[in-house]
Amino acid sequence: MSKKYFIPIFGGIDYRLSKLFSLEEDLTTDYHGSIDISVCEKTEPDEIIASMITGKPPQEHGILGSMHYTNPLVRKVEEILPEWGEMYRRKIYTNKGWDFCRRRRYIESEIETSTVFDQNICARPLFLPSYNPEIQWLIFRNTIRANEYPGLGEKESEKLIEKNFQWRKKVLEKELKRDYDLLMIHFQYIDSIQHVYYENNWDMEKVRKAYDRIGSYCNELIKSASSNGFDETIILSEYGVPSRTDSGDSHHRTPFYPSTTPLSGKSINVENILNQIELL
Ligand SMILES: [Zn+2]
Numbered sequence: 001m002s003k004k005y006f007i008p009i010f011g012g013i014d015y016r017l018s019k020l021f022s023l024e025e026d027l028t029t030d031y032h033g034s035i036d037i038s039v040c041e042k043t044e045p046d047e048i049i050a051s052m053i054t055g056k057p058p059q060e061h062g063i064l065g066s067m068h069y070t071n072p073l074v075r076k077v078e079e080i081l082p083e084w085g086e087m088y089r090r091k092i093y094t095n096k097g098w099d100f101c102r103r104r105r106y107i108e109s110e111i112e113t114s115t116v117f118d119q120n121i122c123a124r125p126l127f128l129p130s131y132n133p134e135i136q137w138l139i140f141r142n143t144i145r146a147n148e149y150p151g152l153g154e155k156e157s158e159k160l161i162e163k164n165f166q167w168r169k170k171v172l173e174k175e176l177k178r179d180y181d182l183l184m185i186h187f188q189y190i191d192s193i194q195h196v197y198y199e200n201n202w203d204m205e206k207v208r209k210a211y212d213r214i215g216s217y218c219n220e221l222i223k224s225a226s227s228n229g230f231d232e233t234i235i236l237s238e239y240g241v242p243s244r245t246d247s248g249d250s251h252h253r254t255p256f257y258p259s260t261t262p263l264s265g266k267s268i269n270v271e272n273i274l275n276q277i278e279l280l
Contacts, residue, residue, distance in 0.1 A: 002121075003231040005277060006176070007184045008221060009052075009128075010214060011045055012191030014240030015256040021211040028219050029235070029258040036267040037239065042066070043251040046106050046130035048238040049186065051271045053115045053131060055280040062112035063130045067103040074101045105138050106130045116279050121181035127168060128186050136164070137188075154196055161192040169217075176221075176228050182279060183230070190214055190237075191251075199242040222260065232261040236273065 015034040018024045024032055039057045040047050042065040050063035058064050069075045074093055081089070093101035108115075108131050115131065117123050127134045149157070165187065172185055190210055197206040222233045240254035257268065263276050274280040 002181070002278065004180065004229060005182050005279065006221070006225040006230040006233045007182065007236060008172075008218075008233075009049065009184070009186045009236045009238060010190055010218070011186060011188055011238055012194050012241065012251070013211075013214070013235075013237035013256045014194075014252060015254045017207070017211060017241065018256045021208050023211050023215045024256075024258070026212075026215040026219070027235075027258045028222055029233070029260050031260070031262050032256065032258040033263070033265075034267045035236065035238075035255040035257050035270050035273075036265075037253050037255060037270045039269065039271055043239045043243075043249045043253060045186070045191075045238050046133075048255075048270060049128055050106070050111055050130040052236065052238075052273055053117070053125075053128070053184075054111060054113045055116075055271050055275050056113050057271060060113055062110065063106050066129070067105050068110070069101060069103055071098060071101045074098070105133060107138075108132060116182065116184075116274050119279065121279070122179070123182040124175060124178070124180045124184070126171060126175065126183075126185040128184060134164075154201065157192075157196045161189060161196075164192075165189045172221075176224055176230075179229065183225075191242075194241050199244055218258070232259070232277070234259040234261065234263070234273070234277070238270075 013023075037043070037048055040051060041058060044066035046066040047058050047063050050061045051058060054061040069078055077089065078086070090103070106129075111130065117125055117131070125132050127137070129137060168185065168187055175183060175185075193210040194207060197203040218235055225233045235258045237255040237257070240252035240256075242251050243249050257263070261277065263273065268276070
């Protein structure tokens with residue numbers, strides 16, 4: 001009988017901040033370390049999580065970045081022309097009335113290789129970018145970035161972040177009681193808080209509070225998972241804090257993993273995690 005795994009992904013937990021805020025020590029997991037995402041070109045959840053669940057690099061699973069054009073002609077134009085002027089071209093596409101030319105986020109059917117959810121196990125994915133994202137995610141209203149919604153302000157941003165966090169917690173609470181070989185969920189909380197208080201307003205106390213909160217919540221989850229029959233809990237993040245400079249990456253390549261089971265390598269490879277525990 002193989003083991004039952006609970007794998008929550010907390011987007012944005014940064015390895016260095018986990019040390020700074022002593023999240024690393026506060027967690028009741030025996031093992032932890034950093035995740036190597038060098039196989040991915042873009043620090044976008046869709047691309048990185050697709051690598052986690054397929055065990056393949058982006059060139060093979062086909063999820064590149066976070067969005068894509070469904071119209072083949074537009075896709076070709078975007079491939080040929082360089083990055084600049086994209087906004088302008090998008091306007092032309094839309095004015096042409098080609099509504100389906102808009103960029104959109106990825107969903108399950110676009111992953112070109114098999115995933116862990118095709119294996120012969122009872123598995124449940126929840127809110128996974130690139131696979132079964134939440135509706136708000138698909139319509140670009142999930143990641144609360146103060147710079148994208150300047151009129152919203154910090155307080156209202158926090159309210160929305162909280163609402164989404166509570167909703168996912170509620171769903172998870174129910175699902176944890178069911179009998180799965182693998183339960184995977186994605187939380188946006190830390191990433192969203194970091195976009196408001198790290199990227200735009202330098203308020204590290206707010207960020208620290210968020211890490212403390214997630215630390216306690218993770219410890220609760222580890223207990224709850226174990227009492228509900230899961231053998232191991234592996235907590236993952238897909239990348240670290242948002243980038244505050246023009247480095248080319250939207251987030252730092254410093255994701256963190258705490259785990260109740262050992263994973264080999266000083267820094268585990270993102271495409272090799274589920275492989276290591278023999279789920280892929
Ligand atoms: Zn982000």
